[in-house]
Every structure is written in C-alpha cells, then in structure tokens.
Amino acid sequence: MPKFCANLKWLFTELPFLDRFDAAARAGFQAVEYASPYEFSAAEIRGRLRACGLRQVLFNTPAGGGSGMACVPARRDEFRDGVRKALDYAADLDCGLVHLMAGIVPSDLSRDTAAAAYAANVAWAADQAEPAGVRLVLEPINQRDVPGFFLRTQEEGAAVVEAIGRERIGLQFDIYHCQVAQGDVTRRLEALMPAIAHMQVADVPGRNEPGTGEIAWDYVFRRIDELGYAGWVGCEYRPATETSAGLGWLKRFSA
Template sequence: MIVETGAGPIRLAANLKWMFTEVPFEQRFDEAAASGFTGVEFASPYELPAARVRELLDRAGLVQALINTPAGPAGSPTAMGAAYVPGAREEFRAGVLTSLEYAAVLGAPVVHVMAGLRPENADPELAFASYVANIAWAAEQARGSGVRIALEPINKRDQPRYGLASMEVAAAVAEAVDPDTVGVLFDVYHAQVDRGNIVERFERLVPRIVHVQIADNPGRGEPGTGEIAYDRVLARIAASDYEGWIGCEYGPLAGTREGLAWTERIGR
C-alpha cells in the first residue's frame, strides 16, 4: 500500500499476525490485497511449507517484506529467539539456516534475527559476547544472498529480560559485525516506550535501518489511537533516505479494515 504523507510516499506492509485476524491465516493474504496492500510481513512462516506460502503470495500478488528466525517452544528459554541465550548455539544456527531457506523461496529481503531473553543466571557480558558472535555467524550465512539481517530491541517495559537493549546497541552491533549485511529494525512503538525522541533517533540511525514497523502507544493499536504524532513521524521517514517497507505491526482496535482509515488521514 502506497500512502502519501505530504512529504512523499511510504510503502506499508500488512503484518498478518496482527492484522486481518477476523479470518484464518491463509485467507489473510487475499484480505490484505483486497485492502490495497502490495506487501506483507509476519514473524513465522514455518507452520506451512515454503512453497505453500509462496503460492499464497503469488495468488494475492503480494511481496513478502520480512520474516523472523524461528522461535523455540512456548515457555522454553528460546521462546523469543536464541541469539542471546548462551548454550543455544546449535538451535540458533539451525534456525538461521531455515529462515534463509524460506527467505530465498519467498523472496523476503529481510530476516529479523530475534535476540531472545537473557537467562536470569547468565553473566551479562558472556551473554552479550555470545550474541555478537551469533550475529556475526548469521551475517556470514546471509552474505551475498541479497538478504539483510535485522536486529530489533524490545522495550524493557514490555519485556524486561529481552537481550537487545536499544536501537542504538543494535546499530553498534550491526556496525561492528558487517554493516552491509546487518542492520536495525526500527520499531516506532518500541522506540517510543524506550526513551521516545523518535524522529531524532530515526534520523541518526537511518543509515543502519533496514526495516521499520509501526504501532501507536499506549495500546499498540493503529496510528491515531495513541500519543505518537504519526503524521509528523511518517512524513519525516518519507523525507529521509529510507526506502524500505514499513510494517503495520499493530492490533486494530475496531476491526482491520475499519482501522485502515488512518491511512487516509495521514496526508491531510
């Protein structure tokens, strides 16, 4: 979906985990296309064969903008990712390889490598060193494939033990490891909860940003339902050098299609 902001166009991708939940997952591709989207993202395609997901994309005429690396079982140490979990190296590596296989079939340009939770008894420095080494290994696997590795922090209010601390730390890791292959997933919602100052931080980090996601705060609903001045934020993103997708990773407050009215208000 192309939306004019007044400062230029932006490309929106529907997040099919959060949006169009009124229908079963496989029907959400057609719903997204019927609502004007040309791209989609979702964390986990792994419940279906890659060829089936490719078929759903092609049938709806959609581009896959992003996928995540696989998560471990609910309640496990790697339920939110394995990169930051000392001792989970083999699970991490297997997940990265699987995600790159899916990305190749789906044509996804970005794979979000989830950090995961730092175990309570883990040494913080050891956990961080393990994380950086894991990201370096993932970059080696992705190098030359056309896939960018994205690193996303989660704010400490919602998940105090999430390993990756901030957008700035993510950018520093990307710079240290391989800035041509690794970059930042700039989630506006998480940035707002974590210190705010969204526009300045975005513009400072934009050379390292490979994907953007949006939701309002509080409530994580669609833009216009909270305190974030999305008309200005999205206009600044449109005016920047960022040319990638903006994923709508929000939970519509009153139905997905009804909630899309915000896209008509942005450019006014």
C-alpha cells in the same frame, strides 16, 4: 507517506493465517510481513503470495518457544539450525530481509556472557546470509512488553550493525518500541537512519493503529519521508476494533 506492508501476525486475525494474504491484497497492501512462516510449507505461502500479487518483505528467525535464541550460549546449535531454516524459507519466498531474534537473557546468565554469545551468533549468521542474498535485521524491544529481552535500545542495535557492516545487516526500527523504551523518536531516526533497513509502526500506549495514541504521526511520517527512507514500514499493531475498519489512518495521514 512511506510504503506500508501488512503484518499478518497482527492484522486480519479474524481469518485463518493463509486467508490473510488475500485480505491484505484486497485492503490495498502490496507487501506483507509476519513473525513466523514455519507452521506452513514455503510452497503453500509462495502460492498465496503469487495468487494475491504480494511481495514477502520480512519474517523472523524461529523463536525457539520464546523471543529468539541468539543471546543464549546453551542454544547455539538450535539457533544455527533456525537460521539455516529461515534462509531456506527466504530463498523460496524471495524475501530479502530476515529479523534475527536476540532472545531473553536467562536469569542465571550474566549480561556480558549473553553479549559475547550474541556477538558470535550474529556474526556467524551474517556470514551465512550474505551469500544467500539476505540482509539480517536486528530489532530492539522494550522491556515493558518483553522483560529481559537482550537488545534494549535503538543505539545498541545500531552499534552491532556498524560493527558487522551495514551491507550485511541492518536495524529494524520499531517506532512503538522506541517510544515506549526511549522516546525522542524522530531525533533517533535522524541519527540512525543510515543503519535502518526496516521500520514498524504502532501507536502508544495501546499498540493500536496510528492515530489512536500519543504519537504525532503527521510529523513522524513527514520526517521519515524527508530523511529519504525508501524501505518498507510494517503495520505491526493490534487493531482497536476490526482490521479493515481501522485502516482509515492510511488515507488520513497521507492526506
């Protein structure tokens, strides 16, 4: 079985955010991820991590009121400020991965123009992250959940990774988004594994915990293991009922 971290945006939402750290530790998780730390000081979050014995694995760059800004030329300065802020938090939280959010292509902007802005912004961000000891990750998101999101397929994300360099940037392979947008999950894992720096899971179609939908998780988890993936897998799913009650899938699939 891969090593799983709790996504605190999605899990334990019956509790205030800062109380979710302790809940994750009590549930047996050793690491956490989430979308945004910026509503709290880094010191507050660092204190919770240390008190609970948790590792910070991943968080996102600022969303800019939506799904990111990297593909939007008019928001370049805001994007750069957000990257600097994310890297400051990453240093304070000893977090080695930051998801660089691509954003939604504005309706009045051509995809070519958005692509040029995205390429320039990702390259600039990688230059900032490397001396900080942070590896950026890029996540393709399906068009059903986030219409207009710039990065649409796993192959698009992997191509950017290869262009900039795997040592500086990686692919965030979300199995839920891949299944919704493209399917053929394990073949894509096999082809793209050298570029993958982080994974996330949720079942399809409801984005609930593994075992509630159509994905054959026994096979998927076995292939991830066989392919030698050593990174974390984020539990970025919507619990079908209450978080703790739904965690039985961890024991079920590991058995």
